[in-house]
Amino acid sequence: SQVLLSQQCWHERILQSVNLFTFADGYTQVVERLDGPITIPESPSTHPSLYQPDTNDDFPWTHPPICTPRLPSINSKLCIYTNTSFSNNRGISIFTTPSLALSFANLPAFKDPTVFTSNSINTPSNTWQTSHLPNRGIGMLASRPLVFKDRVTAYTPAFLAFLETDLGTAEREKYWRAAVQRLPKKTREMYEGLATLYGVESVKYQDVVKANAFQVEVRGGNHLALFPETSRFNHDCAPNAQYIIDPDLLTHFVHVTRPIKEGEEITIAYTSPLDTTSHRQSHLQNAFHFKCSCARCTSSSTDTTLATVASYQTSLNDWSPTSTASPAMAEHLLDLYRQEGLEGFMDVPYGFAALAYSGVGDEAMARKFAEKAREACLLKDARGVSQGLAIWEGMLEEGVEKHWSWRRRV
Ligand SMILES: C[S@@+](CC[C@H](N)C(=O)[O-])C[C@H]1O[C@@H](n2cnc3c(N)ncnc32)[C@H](O)[C@@H]1O
Structure with missing residues (x-):
């Protein structure tokens, strides 16, 4: 059945920040x-x-x-x-x-x-x-x-x-x-x-x-x-x-x-790099008592890029006849992740690329990106318990042509 991609392939939570003491x-x-x-x-x-x-x-x-x-x-x-x-x-x-x-x-x-x-x-x-x-x-x-x-x-x-x-x-x-x-x-x-x-x-x-x-x-x-x-x-x-x-x-x-x-x-990363700058900053300040001065925190374009990422992801999740999603959009999404230095968080954009290519009936490219999405999940999911890994393994095992997304956008 059809799935919407949103979550990264993570099952453990990010570096701890519980309030153990007041x-x-x-x-x-x-x-x-x-x-x-x-x-x-x-x-x-x-x-x-x-x-x-x-x-x-x-x-x-x-x-x-x-x-x-x-x-x-x-x-x-x-x-x-x-x-x-x-x-x-x-x-x-x-x-x-x-x-x-x-x-x-x-x-x-x-x-x-x-x-x-x-x-x-x-x-x-x-x-x-x-x-x-x-x-x-x-x-x-x-x-x-x-x-x-x-x-x-x-x-x-x-x-x-x-x-x-x-x-x-x-x-x-x-x-x-x-x-x-x-x-x-x-x-x-x-x-x-x-x-x-x-x-x-x-x-x-x-x-x-x-x-x-x-x-x-x-x-x-x-x-x-x-x-x-x-x-x-x-x-x-x-x-x-x-x-x-x-x-x-x-x-x-x-x-x-x-x-x-x-x-x-x-x-x-101690906090999700996909959150907005103010959200990341306040988490790092509250939980770890420091002000992050990394390139993304000091850049004026990070939050705009994150907003573009979010809007592309919404479009790529849209399988209606009026959807504007395309393999080119998925490739652009991948570029944005790389530009932001998010190479460790690529399972979602690779996954979108796999689905977008499958949607237009390009078996070879869909397979290539499903393999990359699978590899990216394994960077974060040692025992394969996340839903993401199952999606890409399923697509690779059963064959792209049998996937629900196959030629859905032709
Ligand atoms: C898990 S420790 C990391 C190692 C630590 N720097 C040390 O001296 O042992 C977390 C602490 O390191 C510091 N830290 C980690 N990343 C930082 C960053 N990007 N900028 C400034 N301080 C940072 C903060 O004081 C934070 O509470």
């Missing part, structure tokens, strides 16, 4: 309540029943979980699950529900220890180095020329936390701190050295997450994930790299979307 009015509460300790059992536990289910080999944790009381909104407790030997002693700490902990334990990331070495995950790629940059803290620079689809980074998180709103700031801070402090020294120190937004020591562990976390959905549970190395990518509204999170491998990958010179900064 400094303006919650600060007094923070200071008062941080004094109360949570009790952390010694490791290994003197109460094996605390953390060793007797019949369950899905239990890869090296410490006894530390749990909150039952939280009303999720009707479950949250516990800290740590595995210090995870991925060659990199370690991982997860603050989640007992049932989601079991789901984590059943992921290939935990079940198959070879998965990381065989996929070159958590190993140096010799493509980047960090550097202090004017007005933007630390950033990632290309250590050699890079081309489309080159892999820049592939790392697992040091820390994941279930996204909840039940805990007070101080309570949450205690659990998160305990979780991070259980990590191997090197990993913990990387976490503790990351950028913060507020620089307030009493809420440091949440501050690091607020400035650096990505959102990852594992078996329906939303988690914030902190990837230490990956946290050094700065933002650009026309980024030259695109990230993707594979929930089965618990791995964050960054790939190049257009040629990058040696020494050039490698950037990703």
Whole structure:
């Protein structure tokens, strides 16, 4: 059946910006309540029943979980699950529900220890180095020329936390701190050295997450994930790299979307580059406390181009007899995306080109662009769960001539 293209092939949300804490009015509460300790059992536990289910080999944790009381909104407790030997002693700490902990334990990331070495995950790629940059803290620079689809980074998180709103700031801070402090020294120190937004020591562990976390959905549970190395990518509204999170491998990958010179900064997008400049600016300011001064934010033509993009997309979605859509319009749309530096977001314009060529009965061109749309989706959708990927795979498998759009505009 006919589909309208609008959404990018993304299933995880863009870099996280939840309001975990309210400094303006919650600060007094923070200071008062941080004094109360949570009790952390010694490791290994003197109460094996605390953390060793007797019949369950899905239990890869090296410490006894530390749990909150039952939280009303999720009707479950949250516990800290740590595995210090995870991925060659990199370690991982997860603050989640007992049932989601079991789901984590059943992921290939935990079940198959070879998965990381065989996929070159958590190993140096010799493509980047960090550097202090004017007005933007630390950033990632290309250590050699890079081309489309080159892999820049592939790392697992040091820390994941279930996204909840039940805990007070101080309570949450205690659990998160305990979780991070259980990590191997090197990993913990990387976490503790990351950028913060507020620089307030009493809420440091949440501050690091607020400035650096990505959102990852594992078996329906939303988690914030902190990837230490990956946290050094700065933002650009026309980024030259695109990230993707594979929930089965618990791995964050960054790939190049257009040629990058040696020494050039490698950037990703923290906010949708298809939003208007004021929308992007306010999101970056509110969530990450900086004013974006990238080429698109300082150009006077960006919003006009975005309006043209939107009107072309409306026309290309119009399959009525009076539609003005054509392959030429779809090609123009592709040019606009490239002009704006949106090479990492091309699944929608490639898709429109595939449909527009199919609509006029050009099988070869429709196939070419369907393949490109499919490839662009895969840059953003590791497990092929988005609707977009299914559309292009369907068109390629069944044949363009069988597609609903075939010769619809002749
Ligand atoms: C995920 S961290 C990126 C790495 C960070 N620069 C560092 O020193 O660790 C996010 C923070 O970096 C800074 N940042 C990222 N992109 C920026 C940009 N385009 N311009 C200015 N600051 C930026 C902001 O302070 C933001 O809160």
